[in-house]
Amino acid sequence: MEADGGSSSGAVESKAGFVLGNVAEVVEKILTFVPTKAVFRLASVCRLWRNCARRVQRTRQKTTWLSASGSSRYEEHVLLRAMEEGLENVFLLPQTVLLMVDNENFSGHHSSFRHKKARRCLPEDESDVVDRLRRLLPGNCDVLCVVTPGIVLTPSDPSCRVPREFMEGEAGFSLLFPAMEGVHIRPFHFCKKSLSNSALEKAGLAGNPDLKVVLLFGYDAYKTGAARFLNQLLKPLGRSNVLIAGGHVERVFPQQRDCCSPGSFGVVGLTLSGPRIQGASVLLDQEVSTPAAAEVTIRRLKAVGIPESNAFGFMFACVARGHNHYNGQHNVEADVFHKLFPGIPLFGFFGNGEIGCDRIVKENYTLSQTDANGLQHGYTTVMSLVHLG
Template structure:
């Protein structure tokens, strides 16, 4: 133990001095016995330092466990533009930021959703080809990121044409729509009381074979009263010959008591055990399911009639009307790659509107090849608009899906 000192103690009636460690001497250090003092001091340490401190003794180990269990707030790591290290290869810039920030984080990661802009890895135009060397580099980076996280941590990685990130430090920071710069973010969630998070993945077995809906039941995504919120992403499903698979999954998943939000991405940043091929070549659906009665959520669809700041604000009022608490909440924005500054003739319109209505909630998301979601609220059984009919599809284009999820109070 660092700082442990020894001294001499002379027993009465004897000339011989006995060397005692301070923890053995009368009036020994309070850090060896008073849990309240230990926990107070340990509360200032980030998680990695806490785990090191847990090796000191049984008392410290028990105190560390209690502190980590009490830390139930979400966290995120993000970078874009000039914050990317210039001395790092393009495929490892975001990885370097994550590596540095994980040393400072105060929660123990249990689930991580991370998204990287395609240019971060490829260096090509976002609509251009990605060669085999770059694909290998992408998967290598994903594996290195996995090694930085706890062994049992669930990890879902995606690559998209553009990103929406909130700078680190505070949920009050202005979110930024990043369309032409390198960027990446990682949403980090600890274990939370009353909340269960589960990663899922479904891959197409063949071109003609229909999706087996029983797989949703097995994964707890169908007829489950505890299911509240689903982030769902189509991988390589934006192509005409593969779009039917995503539609089949969404049709089976669609239930009016569940918030469903997401979009279509270029590829996943992991290897699929089922297909034995890199995620960049897989056709399928991946995502995160959130279970728990304390979870509240809402989503809205900004359709093509939202064409300026006024109409975007009007749509955002619907999301605000859900009265979702801002504490320990995160917002998601999934927008069409054709929107953004070129569409509104002004930068950051949708992200700024979200910040106006939710001033302390971090916003994360991406620009993709299609959007998933609709107007829906799950809070005290209040539903703004049902969307489980044929007329109200979950799959869209040239739109934006905004969503917010609340995990419960951290106090």
Template sequence: MQNLGRSAGFGKAVYLDQAGPGTGEGMRSADLGVQMMGSLRTRLGPPLGRTCPAPRSGRCRACAQGSTAAPPPSLSALGPGPNGIEKRREARGGQGGERPSHVTRGPAWRPRSAALGRRGARPAHLRHPSNGSRALFFSVSRLWKECVRRTLRTQQSVAWISTMEPGPPEMHSLVQVLAKELEKVHALPQTVLYMADEDTFVGEEDGHGHKKARKRNPQEIARAIERLFPKRCHVLGVITPGVIVTPMGSGSNRPQEIEDGEAGFAILFPKIDGVKIETFHFLKDLRKCIHESKLIEAGLKNNPELRVVLIFGYNSWKIGAAGFLQKVVNILNEKSVMLAGGQVDRLTSLTSESNPPTNEACGVVGLSFSGPQIQSASVLLNQDVNDEKTAEAAMQRLKAANIPEYNTFGFMFACVGRGFQYYRTRRNVEADAFRKFFPTVPLFGFFGNGEIGCDRIVTGNFILRECNEVEDILLHSYTTVMILIHLGPTK
């Protein structure tokens, strides 16, 4: 049951359909389990094939009903010798070894003396549970576990957990916060996307203008995060030079651009009716090309319901990595699909594959969102956007797309060259501009080494492309891409 608490009851309930501050105060999995267990006991009554075992307390724990039968007499008090043996036989039910009348079982019951070849038999209320009792207990436990999981699957609101505080020397703070908050999330995650800053994740931090080492192992940190989620949950994790984080509690909290320091977030996507979220990965191999069958298997081709693709190139500093990313982007560039993302430092987690790539590998990884109810829009903030006024003008273009703001989240993929230095030491300019026009939509993202996206709106069959007759250029530098993703009505 403790494992169930880890795999079925998860973080502070930060739901995307909240219109204002506050947290969702749904039923915790432990409380839910207690109520379900009580209901099951009422329905099942005492275990099959036996009556109330009448333990010493005089109250049956299986059927929660009082027992009127008195417990058997103490056999040691009946005395030794032949007379004592006869008396003990009578207490056990006679020479034939019959069960005492106040506790009966099915026909397969045998006295302990017959089963073990011993003369004496322990009183019924001191015996160990039979195999039938244990089987019933485990069957009820499995039934309780499945009832909890079914209830959690009905929760279809996306939740997130974030951190902006330094963690212990040996572990990233994201692991610590996830371990604490996952027990409070009232949804069963099917897909998880987490991002963290690269310096503190791999074991470095700023110290008076220079880097100093910390005792951290990125592989161990990634495995610690993965172990917190159910085995069937697909976990995708990347690390970047900086992250954009919305604090936990409500989508109306002010998003923060964390360019230096320890920070990270994890977005938990449950199974949502009408929405399919899948991870994909293309490993760069000069000897092989990307076969169309792999694109179809990942749901990126011949999929009329494909709406949004978040795409990340990792280890892009390696020879040929940028060209490979351009090749994949060109394949996926369609008028009816929203593409957004950028180049990250490293891929740390991809549980959908049994053999994750090594640090020396490079490739493309991401998430695809399919479903007729999904709506999305994105804008590109180029180098002409260099102050608060022009940043807000770009957000007005995004607002004009009329994307519903409930059950919606935003992503910001910015160049590492932007931020407070680009805006003349003014911090949080672009995140604050987003919040001004979308006050209840949480914002996430990263500062990377290149951006993917353009001005594009995808709402059902209506598509607006502001690039006119010129083919969309999706790979950029010194820019920021803002994207909204609406997953449809909540249930």
């Protein structure tokens, strides 16, 4: 009996081995349930598995995110620890990553985080974070990180996807964009030395008929010449058929050390190009100061009819808003967005000035055009919805 049982078990194993070594459909089905990092490890099994892994990976085109809040148990920012753990379980290969973290608790030098927490981190410490991110992410991945006074994020835990506003405390998120068919995402970084027509074309900001969305973040905007510099970039964008959203932040990295003087002003951001991309934004001005008024304004995004599949919300608000602006009520604007768009995650920050306007970029028309001054605001919130097609 034991011999027969052993023989039967061996036959089953032999059949299973044959299927796993020869039937691509079965292997591909199995790999669809495996996170990306594990898929790459399994791709080394044999040529069949390598080819199946490549085909499976090409189908993973849905953007995802990792977010974290609360005090970290470790000496580094809570987001970095969340990324180290979360990237093991994501089902995509990041090609572009947008990170936002709070200024108060973020320190570039994670090994000295606790005793440096109360003071602003030094610029040279940023190299430690960049090295850390490079070890976590693919080597050819474009990484853009902005440091802001406050953070708006949607938890990455599937059991609780209600967006939250953090005007204080440790918080951050990373948006992970894979290579997507029909969608081209390019980072850009300009300082007064590098802004030129050729640089704009290279970044996809000029001569690009498929450009649909520009996420734009300025830094050190209070310095002499920064306003004139920003107008050079915003002037042509204001007249274009493009959705512009963003604001002014505390710091960005990595910066282009070969062209930027220490402490110089500049802008960073992402261009999103593709014929199927759609977007819309509304401006909550200073007079919008109650939940009801906020809902009336944000509901205009709902009326546009932007597809809600494969979509993200962006909220760029002034540091003077939040609960301070709504008579002590917390999470007002994020809650209104979630009420109207319960299935769409929301991300953004509280910053030092907002960039954007009421605008629709849908199919073959745009509403509305404005000048560079009409794109810059204070004491407002720019609330945007972007559909990636």
